[in-house]
Amino acid sequence: MHIEPIPPMVAAQRLRRQLARLESSARANAEAGRLADFNAEAAADDAAELASSLARGDGRLFRVGLYLTVHALDAAELQGEVQQVRALAASLLLDAQPTTFCALQGWTTSLPLGADAIRQRRTFDTQALAASFPFASPDLDAPAGSTGVLYGVNVASSGVVVWDRFAQDNHNSVVLARSGAGKSYFTKLEALRMLYHGVEVSVIDPEDEYRALAETTGGAHLGLGAHGVAFNPFDLPVDQGDDTLIRRALFVQTLVAAMLGEPLKSSARPVLDRAVLAAYAAKGINSAPSTWSRPAPLLADLVEHLSISSHPEGEAIADRLIPYVTGSYKELFAQATTTRPDGHLVVFSLRDLPEEVKSVGVLLALDAIWRKVANPADRRPRLVIVDEAWMLMKEAEGARFLYRLAKSARKHWAGLTVVTQDAADLLASDLGRAVVANSATQILLRQAPQAISAVGEAFGLSEGERAFLLSAERGEGLLCGGNTGDRAAFAAISSPAEHKVITSDPAELLDQHDGESGPL
Incomplete structure (x- = not known):
């Protein structure tokens, strides 16, 4: 030419x-x-x-x-x-x-x-x-590094779409799709292929969809809310700096706010802070690292110190925490930690948690994951998946915690994957938009007509891309490199062995169960 x-x-x-x-x-x-x-x-x-x-x-x-x-x-x-x-x-x-x-x-x-x-x-x-002009190509120009993952086949060119999230400006990703579009299937497929590369994966699973993946790959499956499974939020992580006690006390305050279902009042924060530090002091734990290995206090100890604080705010908080100590929700929150979340794949299942405390369970699981991610003595590539993140985003404290995780994950060689079907609510909040802005990898699967305007405006989609997302088949989507400008329409593909592990189709799961059971 x-x-x-x-x-x-x-x-x-x-x-x-x-x-x-x-x-x-x-x-x-x-x-x-x-x-x-x-x-x-x-x-x-x-x-x-x-x-x-x-x-x-x-x-x-x-x-x-x-x-x-x-x-x-x-x-x-x-x-x-x-x-x-x-x-x-x-x-x-x-x-x-x-x-x-x-x-x-x-x-x-x-x-x-x-x-x-x-x-x-x-x-x-x-x-x-x-x-x-002949030099435009629908294929990605971004090179795939040592952790590049096959996402699928390019819809326009039939070439392969290989993407390395750890080679981007940050390692975070966001997956938006309507219900039934295949977002959990795609996320499980990416997690499985990340395991091939030696990436450590942690999952917050609200519907127990990742159990088969954990069992097949030898990972750990923790059913929050199940009998015998408990996490003590007062446990102090080891080897994480001189301010470990202070940061743990601040997290306990965040967790209490989530349990109360509303932000703490300014007058209640100092009362709660004193009670948290008093609970640690009663167990012989102070700012000296040599005391951190002692048994940590329990939530009941905090309630006790709030009750004797002779302050109306403290007594009010103690009364509202009773269900988590001696009431209906005590199974998970009121005991010493029974299960350590260790392994190359750890799945925190929330299906057994009551709906009223699922956001609290997500926050507690994220904290357990963050302890591993932020440990300077154990640096390795990690992936943290929060499925159905709208449950955490609807709580102010949970949304702020997720935002801090998105901002800090790259410094610890970790990537955060936020998966949600409620795109409108995610993009309607300032913190939700901030999480999207801090995701260099953006996956858009089939969208609902009611949400396509908000999604199109947030991601700068053309009319052709909007039409594609409205008519995409299950498993088809658009990969957007938020910082590089790379875009590719792809169809996720899996091998028969991978499909058997990650599918959540009830009919297919029933056929698999019948096949394993054999004839009567």
């Missing part, structure tokens, strides 16, 4: 002459009583529009020559190849002509010498030239 810009003054003069020629032809036909030449009228309209664009500086004119060299091993094969090229060009309304008696000039013109010996050119405007 040889492109030669036409100087604006020359282009304006030629357009003026062309307009005059077309106008005079139209007037002559009208005076002679002949029928109007609609092709000439369309050409005159196009020329007038182009002249207006040039006058405003919105576009330019170019002389463009497009040449194609066809290669073959012999004359017969060459003839067949030429016929195929001309037939393909004709299907695109292009007239391809061979360079008869000028084969040498045609060949040198198609070499990277910058010399056009044929000079068979047409005039293009800026828009037409941009549409015909």
Whole structure:
């Protein structure tokens, strides 16, 4: 393709002459009583529009020559190849002509010498030239590193879509889709392939969909709310700095606010802070690291110190924490830690938790995950998956905790994956938009018509991309590199063995169970 810009003054003069020629032809036909030449009228309209664009500086004119060299091993094969090229060009309304008696000039013109010996050119405007530029590709340009994961097949080019989230500016990702679009399937597929690369994966699973993945890969499955499973939020992590006790006390305050279901009042914060530190002191734990290995206090100890604080705010908080100490929710929160979340894959299942305390369970699980992620003595690539993150985002304290995790994960060689079907609510809050902005990898699967406007505006989608997301099949989506600008429409693919592990289709799960049980 040889492109030669036409100087604006020359282009304006030629357009003026062309307009005059077309106008005079139209007037002559009208005076002679002949029928109007609609092709000439369309050409005159196009020329007038182009002249207006040039006058405003919105576009330019170019002389463009497009040449194609066809290669073959012999004359017969060459003839067949030429016929195929001309037939393909004709299907695109292009007239391809061979360079008869000028084969040498045609060949040198198609070499990277910058010399056009044929000079068979047409005039293009800026828009037409941009549409015909041959170097645009639907495939990703981002190179895949050592942790690159196969996402699927490119819908436009049938090439593979391989993406390395740990090679981006940050390692976070957000997955948005309507219910049934395959967001959990895709997330489990990515997690499984991350395990292939030695990435440690932790999952917050609200519907117990990751159990088969954990059992197949030898991971740990922790059912929060199940009998015998308890996490003590007062446990002090080891080897995490001199301010470990202070940070643990601050987290306990965040957890209490989530248990209360509302932000703490300014008058209640100092009362709660004193009670937390008093509970630690009663167990012989203070700012000296040598005391941190002693048994940590329990939630009941905090309630006791709040009750004897002789402060109305403390007594009110103690009364509202009773269900978590001696009431219906004591199973998870009121005992010493019974299960350590260790392993290459740890799944925190929330299905057995009552709906009223699921957000608290998510916050507690995230804290357990963060202890591992922030441990400077154990640095390795990690992936943290929060499925159905809207449950945490609807609580102010939970949303802030998730935001802090998204901001700090990269410093600890970790990536956060936020998965939600409630795109409108996520994008409606400032913290939700901040989480999206801090995600260099953005996965958009099929969207609901009610949410496509908010999603399209938040991610800068074109009309074609919006139409694709509205009509995408299950497992099809759009990968957006938030910081690199790379985009690719893909269809997630899995092997039969992977599909058996990650599917959550009830009919398929029933067939698998019947197959394992055998005939009666």
